[in-house]
Amino acid sequence: MEMTALLNWSRAQFALTACYHWLFVPLTLGLGVIMAIAETIYFRTNKQEWMRWAKFWQKLFGINFAIGVATGIILEFEFGTNWSNYSFLVGDIFGAPLAIEGILAFFMEATFIAVMFFGWDRVSKKFHLASTWLTIIGATISAVWILVANSWMQDPQGTVFNPDTVRSEMSDFWAVAFSSTAVNKFWHTVSSAWLLGSIFALAICAIYLLRKDNKHYAFAFANAKMIAPFGIVAALLTAVTGDTSGNNTAQRQPMKLAAMEALYEGGECTPDGKTADGKGAALSIFGVIDGSKTTPLSTESADPFYFNFKMPHMLSFLATRSMDGYVPGINNILRGDYYLQDGTKALSAEEKMERGRIAIGALKAYHEAKAEGNETVQNEQRALIEEYFPYFGYGYVQNVEDLVPNVKVNYYAFRIMVGCGMLFILLFIVVTIMVFNKKNKTLYTNARWLHVITIICLPLVYLASQSGWIVAEMGRQPWAIQDILPLNAAVSDVSASSVMTTFVMFAILFTVLLIAEINIMIKAIKAGPKGHDTEGMNSAHADK
Numbered sequence: 449m450e451m452t453a454l455l456n457w458s459r460a461q462f463a464l465t466a467c468y469h470w471l472f473v474p475l476t477l478g479l480g481v482i483m484a485i486a487e488t489i490y491f492r493t494n495k496q497e498w499m500r501w502a503k504f505w506q507k508l509f510g511i512n513f514a515i516g517v518a519t520g521i522i523l524e525f526e527f528g529t530n531w532s533n534y535s536f537l538v539g540d541i542f543g544a545p546l547a548i549e550g551i552l553a554f555f556m557e558a559t560f561i562a563v564m565f566f567g568w569d570r571v572s573k574k575f576h577l578a579s580t581w582l583t584i585i586g587a588t589i590s591a592v593w594i595l596v597a598n599s600w601m602q603d604p605q606g607t608v609f610n611p612d613t614v615r616s617e618m619s620d621f622w623a624v625a626f627s628s629t630a631v632n633k634f635w636h637t638v639s640s641a642w643l644l645g646s647i648f649a650l651a652i653c654a655i656y657l658l659r660k661d662n663k664h665y666a667f668a669f670a671n672a673k674m675i676a677p678f679g680i681v682a683a684l685l686t687a688v689t690g691d692t693s694g695n696n697t698a699q700r701q702p703m704k705l706a707a708m709e710a711l712y713e714g715g716e717c718t719p720d721g722k723t724a725d726g727k728g729a730a731l732s733i734f735g736v737i738d739g740s741k742t743t744p745l746s747t748e749s750a751d752p753f754y755f756n757f758k759m760p761h762m763l764s765f766l767a768t769r770s771m772d773g774y775v776p777g778i779n780n781i782l783r784g785d786y787y788l789q790d791g792t793k794a795l796s797a798e799e800k801m802e803r804g805r806i807a808i809g810a811l812k813a814y815h816e817a818k819a820e821g822n823e824t825v826q827n828e829q830r831a832l833i834e835e836y837f838p839y840f841g842y843g844y845v846q847n848v849e850d851l852v853p854n855v856k857v858n859y860y861a862f863r864i865m866v867g868c869g870m871l872f873i874l875l876f877i878v879v880t881i882m883v884f885n886k887k888n889k890t891l892y893t894n895a896r897w898l899h900v901i902t903i904i905c906l907p908l909v910y911l912a913s914q915s916g917w918i919v920a921e922m923g924r925q926p927w928a929i930q931d932i933l934p935l936n937a938a939v940s941d942v943s944a945s946s947v948m949t950t951f952v953m954f955a956i957l958f959t960v961l962l963i964a965e966i967n968i969m970i971k972a973i974k975a976g977p978k979g980h981d982t983e984g985m986n987s988a989h990a991d992k
Contacts, residue, residue, distance in 0.1 A: 450943075450944060451936070453944035454939060454942070454943070454944040454947060455935060455936055455939050456944075457944050457947040457948045457951055458530045458531070458939050458940070458947050459935065460951055461526065461530060461947055461950060461951040461954065462523075462526055462530060462531075463921075464951065464954060464955060464958070465519060465522055465523045465526060465954060465958070466523060466917065466921070467914060467917075468519050468958040468961075468962065469516065469519040469520050469522075469523050470913065470914060470917055471910065471914075471962065472512050472513075472515050472516030472519060472965075473516055473520070473591065473641065474640065474641035474644040474645065474913055475512045475516075475641075475644060475645055475648055476509065476512055476513050476516050476587055476641075477584070477587060477588060477591060477638060477641035477642065477645065478641045478642045478643065478644050478645015478646060478648065478649075478682075479505060479508060479509045479512065479645040479648060479649065480509055480583065480584030480587055480588075480645070481584055481642055481645065481678070482505055482645055482646070482649050482674070482675060482678070483502055483505035483506050483509050483580065483584075484577075484580045484581050484584050485674060485678065486498060486501050486502040486505055486671070486674065487499075487502040487576075487577055487580050488577060489502075489674065490502055491573055491574070491577045497666065497667075497670075497977075499568075500977045500978050501667055501670070501671060501977050502580075503568070503977070503978070504667075504972075504976065504977040504978075505649070506564065506565065506580075507972055508969060508972060508973070510565060511965060511968050511969055511972065512965065512969075513561075513587075515961050515962075515964075515965045518961065519958065519961070522954070524546060527542070529940065529942075530939065530940050530942070530947060531928065531938050531939060531940060532940040532941070533933075533937060533938050533939065533940065533941075534928050534929070534933060534938035534939075536614075536615065537614070537615055537616055537929075537933060537938075538607075538615070538616045538929060538932075538933070539615070540615060540616070540617050540618060541600060541607050541616055541617070541618045541624065542597050542600065542601075544618060544621070544624075545593040545594070545596040545597040545600075545624075545625070546593065546594070546597060548593050549589075549590050549592075549593035549594060552589060552593075553586050553587070553589040553590035553592075553593065554586075554590065556582065556585075556586035556589065557583055557586035557587055557590065560579040560580075560582040560583045560586065561579075561583045561586075563575070563576065563579035564576070564579045564580045564583050567579065588638060591634070591637065591638060591641075592634055595630060595633050595634045595637055596624065596625050596630045596634075598633065598920075599627060599629040599630035599633045599634075600624055600627070600630070600929075601924075601927075601928065601929050601930065602629050602633075602700070602701065602920070602924055602930055603627055603628075603629035603630075603700045603701070603930060604616075604929055604930060604931075604932055605620075605623045605624060605627045606618060606619055606620035606621065606622070606623025606624040606627070607619055607620075607624070609833065609834075609837050609840070611811055611814050611815075611829075611830060611833050612818075614811070616932070628696050628699075628700075629696055629700055632689060632692050632693045632696045633693065633920075635685070635689040635692075636686065636689035636690055636692075636693045637916075639682050639685040639686040639689055640682075640686045640912075640913060640916060641913075642678070642681075642682035642685075642686075643679065643682040643683050643686050643869075643872060643909065644909045644910070644913055645682075646675050646676075646678055646679035646682055646683075646876070647679070647872060647875075647902075647905050647906055647909040648906060648909070649671065649675050650672060650675045650676065650679065650879065650902050651902050651903050651905065651906040652668075652973055653667075653668035653669075653671050653672045653675070653902075654668075654898075654899035654900075654902040654903050655899075655903065655973070656668040656976070657669075657893050657899050658896060658899040658900065658903070661976075663976060664976045664977065665893070667976065667977050668893070669883070669889075669892070669893055672879065672883050672892065673883050673884065676876055676879040676880040676883055677880055679872070679875075679876035679879075679880075680873070680876040680877060680880060683869065683872050683873040683876055684873065686869060687869060687873065690865075690866070690869070691766065694766050694767070695766060695767060695768075695769065697923075698766070698767030698768065698775065699789070700930075701923065701924060701930060702775075702776055702781055703778065703781050703851065703852070703853065703923075704853065704858070704919075704923035704924055705767060705775070706775075706776065706777050706778045706780075706781060707778065707852065707853040707854070707855050707858040707859070707923055708858045708859060708862045708919060708923060709731070709732055709763060709775075709859070710732065710735070710737055710742075710752055710753070710855050710856075710859045711729070711732075711763070711775065711777040711778065712742075712744075712749040712750055712751075712752060712777045712778045712779050713749075713750045713751075713777045713779055713780065714729060714774060714775050714776045714777040714780045714786065715729075715774075717774040717776070717780075717785075717786035717787050718774070718787070719787050719791055720787075720791070721768065721773060721774050721787055721788075721789055721791075722770070722772050722773060722774055723764070723772050723773070723774050726772050727760070727761070727772065728760070728761040728763070728764035728765070728770075728771050728772040728773065729761070729763035729764045729767070729773075729774070729775040730758035730759060730760050730761065730762065730763055731758060731759045731762035731763040731766065732753075732756055732757070732758055732763075732859075733757040733758060733759055734756075734757055734863055735753040735754070735755055735756030735757060735859075736753060736754040736755055736756075737752050737753055737754070737855065737856050737859060738752050738753065738754050739856065742855050742856065743849075744778055744779060744782055744848065744849050744852045745779055745782060745783070745848070745849075749778070749779065750779075752855075763775050774786060774787070776794070778852055778855070780794075781794070781797070781851075782796065782797045782848050782851065782852075783796055783797075784796030784797070784799060795839075797842075797845075797848040797851055798848065800839045800842040800931075801839075801842045801843065801845055801848070803836045803839040803842065803843075804836070804839040804840055804841060804842030804843025804844070804845070805842075805843040806832060806836045806843075807832070807833055807836035807837050807839060807840045807843060808840065808843040808844075810829045810830075810832035810833045810836070811829075811833055813825065813829045814826055814829035814830055814833060817829060837932075838931060838932075839931065840931075840932055840933075841927065841929070841931050841932045841933050841934050841937070842931070844933075844934050844936060844937040845926070845934055850926050850934075851926065853922055853923050853924070853925045853926075854922055854925070857918065857922055858918075858919055858922055858923050861915040861916075861918040861919050861922075862915070862919050864911060864912060864915040865912045865915040865916045865919065868905075868908050868909065868911065868912035868915075869912060871905065871908070872905060872909065872912075875901065875902065875905055878898065879892065879898065879902070882895060882898070
């Protein structure tokens with residue numbers, strides 16, 4: 449009971465910190481590009497209003513950046529405090545990307561962010577512009593190494609297990625840094641951050657136009673023309689990389705994909721990886737799940753929906769790039785009654801758990817033989833460890849049901865993310881068409897309904913962003929490291945009450961920081977860029 453409470457509170461604390469941290473990171477990455485584009489326009493045109501507008505975006509960037517750094521530092525410390533077994537087993541691997549982040553990205557950001565904020569009148573325009581771009585590039589590089597570390601947890605590659613030290617060691621740095629999971633996760637995460645920053649900035653323009661704020665009219669119109677095309681690029685790139693991420697998930701983490709689709713039964717599979725009936729797997733557009741029918745390996749779980757709107761063949765195409773490719777369901781994965789891509793039969797959960805127990809037993813026997821100086825037994829047990837280590841984590845799993853993530857959370861979170869993404873693409877297309885309408889330059893500025901929708905999209909983009917990470921992290925449960933280390937073996941040996949206490953402390957601290965940032969942001973947005981832009985409004989009305 450104590451172990452369950454400790455695990456739950458440790459997970460809750462890490463989730464709390466990660467969710468709060470991710471409120472700030474995507475805005476930093478997205479708003480950073482927008483402020484750099486604004487300054488680039490100033491550099492090319494030498495128009496003083498673009499310098500004011502660039503400084504305005506930089507102010508909002510700076511407010512958000514400071515809070516994001518604070519939550520990120522706490523997040524990294526929690527690996528040592530709450531997940532010490534994890535840190536011991538894979539610290540040599542996981543620590544390398546974080547060290548590179550600190551040495552390369554943080555120093556780069558710290559150097560150039562000072563020039564960006566305080567060097568407007570102290571350095572040349574060209575050097576200042578370079579500093580602005582290098583600041584956001586540094587922030588993006590920082591995200592790269594965090595995402596590499598997270599991707600390795602999802603798809604551990606380029607490492608070997610050393611039975612003498614009982615630690616995993618890096619054998620191929622490039623395999624860790626450039627795995628298909630890491631590349632996909634980087635592009636999808638960064639492009640979604642650009643999307644969030646674009647929605648945030650466009651919503652500010654919409655607020656000014658909705659209020660008919662004459663002081664900031666020209667700012668809102670000109671910046672909307674800058675933001676909308678960038679938003680289209682970001683939204684489309686997010687959609688494309690989301691598709692490739694889904695395909696990668698199907699290959700690397702089939703249980704996650706099955707949970708995202710609430711797919712329990714995938715039907716029969718042929719040895720060449722096709723559906724036996726040739727119909728392929730349908731993609732669930734939206735459905736309502738009956739929670740009483742989500743018990744793994746139950747006959748009722750075959751169709752756990754009250755109703756379910758599907759798109760024929762599309763899940764097969766997403767997962768296998770074939771219209772009749774086989775996609776295993778949750779029960780198929782647990783039973784092992786399907787074929788892998790190489791034509792071999794998949795192992796059942798029970799078989800993996802047995803192999804995991806063999807690996808754990810062999811490790812114990814290896815150290816006993818080492819203590820006795822019996823090299824023959826050592827070599828025998830080492831061979832067993834190497835053979836069965838890919839299933840090492842399964843040895844700590846008690847029940848096959850524990851291998852199934854929360855289906856309802858993953859199913860609905862995925863659809864929130866995708867549904868909002870489609871809305872954002874449509875929004876940016878409409879805004880771009882209207883804002884570049886040469887016949888009527890006030891078409892966009894007078895579209896109050898569109899400004900209301902844009903403002904509504906602001907909380908929705910944060911909801912979509914959080915939903916994406918919920919799917920990424922909860923979809924791989926119960927694993928801290930996929931197939932290698934489950935959470936119950938990764939947690940620190942501390943009291944549940946101490947974790948609960950720090951959880952409450954962090955919840956209060958983070959909430960206070962969030963409220964403070966929102967208040968500062970609102971004041972900065974109300975103040976707007978320095979100077980008055982009524983000339984732009986008069987010009988637009990004259991054109992009309």
